[in-house]
Amino acid sequence: MPYIEVKVFEDRFEDPSFSQRMVEAVTQAMTSVLGEEVGAESTVIVEGVPRNRWGHGGKLMG
Numbered sequence: 001m002p003y004i005e006v007k008v009f010e011d012r013f014e015d016p017s018f019s020q021r022m023v024e025a026v027t028q029a030m031t032s033v034l035g036e037e038v039g040a041e042s043t044v045i046v047e048g049v050p051r052n053r054w055g056h057g058g059k060l061m062g
Contacts, residue, residue: 001043002030003042004030004044
């Protein structure tokens with residue numbers, strides 16, 4: 001039973017359909033690799049992180 005955590009900039013959640021689309025897309029990707037039975041048993045958590053708490057290349061993104 002896969003457990004997948006996805007962290008994205010929290011402003012992505014301004015689109016009300018974002019969470020549903022992300023969960024569906026990640027589950028579909030898992031299904032395409034491991035099969036339908038695994039997709040049905042997958043758990044996906046989508047978490048928002050403020051840009052000022054996300055660093056890349058030694059610098060904050062926000």
